[in-house]
Amino acid sequence: MELLASAWAYFLNRQDLMFEVLKEHVTLVLWATFFTVIIGVPVGIAISRTEKLRNTILGSVSILYTIPILALFGFLIPIMGIGSTPALIALVIYGLLPVIRNSCVGIIQVHPQLKESARGMGANDLQLLFKVEIPLAFPVIFAGIRTALVMNFSLATYAVFIGAGGMGRIIMQGIRTFNTGMMLAGILMVVITTVLLERMVGVVDNRIQKRYSLSD
Amino acid sequence: MTREISVELQKVSKLYGQDKVVNEVSLSVEKGEIFVLIGPSGCGKTTTLKMINQLIPHTSGNILVNGTDVAELDVVELRRSIGYVIQYIGLLPHLTIQENIAFVLKLTKQSKKLQKEKAEELIETVGLDFSHLNRYPRELSGGQQQRVGVARALAANPDILLMDEPFGAVDPLTREQLQNELLRLQESIQKTIVFVTHDMQEAFKVGNRIGILRQGELVTLGTPMEIVKSDDEFVKNFIGQGALFEVFDTIPVTRVLEKSVPLVRIHEKVDLQAEELKDWENVFVVEPDGNCKGYIPLSDLNKDGSFAAEQIEPLPKASSPDISVKLAVQEMLWGGRTWLPIVDESTGFKGIVLFRSCAALVAENGR
Ligand SMILES: Nc1ncnc2c1ncn2[C@@H]1O[C@H](COP(=O)(O)OP(=O)(O)OP(=O)(O)O)[C@@H](O)[C@H]1O
Numbered sequence: 131m132e133l134l135a136s137a138w139a140y141f142l143n144r145q146d147l148m149f150e151v152l153k154e155h156v157t158l159v160l161w162a163t164f165f166t167v168i169i170g171v172p173v174g175i176a177i178s179r180t181e182k183l184r185n186t187i188l189g190s191v192s193i194l195y196t197i198p199i200l201a202l203f204g205f206l207i208p209i210m211g212i213g214s215t216p217a218l219i220a221l222v223i224y225g226l227l228p229v230i231r232n233s234c235v236g237i238i239q240v241h242p243q244l245k246e247s248a249r250g251m252g253a254n255d256l257q258l259l260f261k262v263e264i265p266l267a268f269p270v271i272f273a274g275i276r277t278a279l280v281m282n283f284s285l286a287t288y289a290v291f292i293g294a295g296g297m298g299r300i301i302m303q304g305i306r307t308f309n310t311g312m313m314l315a316g317i318l319m320v321v322i323t324t325v326l327l328e329r330m331v332g333v334v335d336n337r338i339q340k341r342y343s344l345s346d
Numbered sequence: 347m348t349r350e351i352s353v354e355l356q357k358v359s360k361l362y363g364q365d366k367v368v369n370e371v372s373l374s375v376e377k378g379e380i381f382v383l384i385g386p387s388g389c390g391k392t393t394t395l396k397m398i399n400q401l402i403p404h405t406s407g408n409i410l411v412n413g414t415d416v417a418e419l420d421v422v423e424l425r426r427s428i429g430y431v432i433q434y435i436g437l438l439p440h441l442t443i444q445e446n447i448a449f450v451l452k453l454t455k456q457s458k459k460l461q462k463e464k465a466e467e468l469i470e471t472v473g474l475d476f477s478h479l480n481r482y483p484r485e486l487s488g489g490q491q492q493r494v495g496v497a498r499a500l501a502a503n504p505d506i507l508l509m510d511e512p513f514g515a516v517d518p519l520t521r522e523q524l525q526n527e528l529l530r531l532q533e534s535i536q537k538t539i540v541f542v543t544h545d546m547q548e549a550f551k552v553g554n555r556i557g558i559l560r561q562g563e564l565v566t567l568g569t570p571m572e573i574v575k576s577d578d579e580f581v582k583n584f585i586g587q588g589a590l591f592e593v594f595d596t597i598p599v600t601r602v603l604e605k606s607v608p609l610v611r612i613h614e615k616v617d618l619q620a621e622e623l624k625d626w627e628n629v630f631v632v633e634p635d636g637n638c639k640g641y642i643p644l645s646d647l648n649k650d651g652s653f654a655a656e657q658i659e660p661l662p663k664a665s666s667p668d669i670s671v672k673l674a675v676q677e678m679l680w681g682g683r684t685w686l687p688i689v690d691e692s693t694g695f696k697g698i699v700l701f702r703s704c705a706a707l708v709a710e711n712g713r
Pocket residue numbers: 362365367385386387388389390391392393394544
């Protein structure tokens with residue numbers, strides 16, 4: 131109880147700092163998710179067309195995904211130094227797997243009859259992709275983006291190790307300075323914002339799934 | 347009179363590797379007719395149909411659409427000019443009914459206004475309510491979805507429609523209703539329709555002409571009556587024993603209604619010399635309002651053609667003019683008579699159907 135009180139006191143005292151780290155955190159995550167989508171969705175769609183490339187790419191992305199984040203930082207620091215760029219790259223690398231995989235699966239599972247009827251009506255390749263395949267794969271693609279976003283949000287806590295700030299800063303500083311109130315404030319903030327984010331995206335996701343649910 | 351040909355297949359074949367799934371099929375579909383392709387599962391009906399809009403490219407032979415070889419046409423343009431309806435309907439679940447119907451118009455970048463107008467027009471054409479336009483496909487029944495499928499195929503106003511087992515996925519009652527609607531619709535739109543089914547009854551019902559496929563080859567081609575009379579063992583087996591009755595079921599009894607029935611008024615004499623008496627055994631007695639009171643066998647008449655009111659025999663149970671020849675024949679058989687009176691509930695006596703005229707239908711060709 132005392133601990134909680136000290137965390138709360140810290141939070142009230144240093145609202146400016148809390149805001150600052152939250153902003154850093156959110157900015158990092160949004161950029162990371164943006165690049166993940168920009169790269170992941172087209173790659174996912176591309177590999178949905180060719181089976182050969184599919185296994186190679188999904189395989190390599192899966193391997194990258196299993197590297198612990200601190201080890202990944204270890205790779206990136208000698209190449210790029212520290213700062214937000216390597217942090218961004220690390221997050222993008224983790225986000226790619228769910229986004230690529232879901233985009234690929236989403237496109238593949240569009241019912242062939244639907245594609246055929248659209249083609250039968252005279253849709254060309256681009257129209258088929260943008261008016262039929264992507265809209266129909268959207269719920270699955272979005273689920274992948276949701277996973278990447280929430281995962282990146284929690285992974286971004288580590289960004290502090292590579293000098294990219296974020297909410298991890300408060301926790302680290304709290305540990306380093308034996309300030310348990312500060313540390314706990316950081317931890318609670320991470321937990322609460324992650325849960326909130328998860329909930330929010332969940333609501334959006336539910337809407338999308340409902341809106342697009344197929345009739346059989 | 348030679349009729350205009352809308353779709354022509356000249357020795358068209360489709361090979362998958364060494365498999366000839368369609369083998370030198372030649373046929374021509376006349377403008378405005380419903381041409382049915384039928385055959386056992388896997389005989390190549392769908393493949394043949396899809397070669398017409400080039401969803402499946404053919405291996406050899408020529409396919410002409412409105413006189414032009416499809417090889418010379420842009421496939422996308424070709425498909426936009428031909429309506430396409432499939433069994434699984436293929437309505438896009440993320441689009442409203444209105445957007446689904448106007449999909450082709452959207453592909454060709456027509457104005458929003460036109461898309462809306464066309465959707466409103468077509469939803470009525472296929473017998474659905476305006477209120478359906480803003481719904482999603484999953485909110486419609488199978489039969490309603492199927493109607494939307496037809497509306498969608500009509501959106502670009504194509505003069506050719508390809509339909510692949512369009513009513514295959516609905517219950518028998520709805521199916522019959524949809525068939526009737528298609529026939530009614532066809533009377534006003536007069537499209538050229540290539541219709542694939544594996545239901546013989548459906549083929550007889552909607553087809554002006556029927557082509558039977560077997561292992562990729564066209565075995566027979568003809569009107570329902572010609573098909574029924576085929577000597578080919580495969581065809582006989584395929585269409586089954588009741589086929590003649592199935593064809594009779596599609597012909598309205600009004601087609602065989604006798605043109606001139608010998609009539610006489612009460613208290614008048616029958617003119618025994620009259621030309622129309624030839625071939626008749628009975629004279630029919632009508633009242634001034636046109637209703638039929640009964641009949642008198644010619645043999646019961648007095649020498650001068652007169653008769654007494656007591657001699658009039660009551661008319662046997664009459665049928666409505668809406669029935670088919672099949673039902674009429676059944677009625678005659680049940681009644682042990684070679685003729686059947688036809689009476690309209692509201693307008694009265696319509697005439698007489700003779701058994702021999704029904705039988706003569708088999709001799710005469712076509713519908
Ligand atoms: N892509 C393909 N590769 C190889 N064979 C195929 C291919 N598509 C179809 N076939 C074969 O071609 C034959 C004809 O198929 P098609 O779909 O035209 O049959 P169908 O008459 O429409 O049958 P059904 O009544 O079951 O729909 C079948 O034997 C099928 O196995």
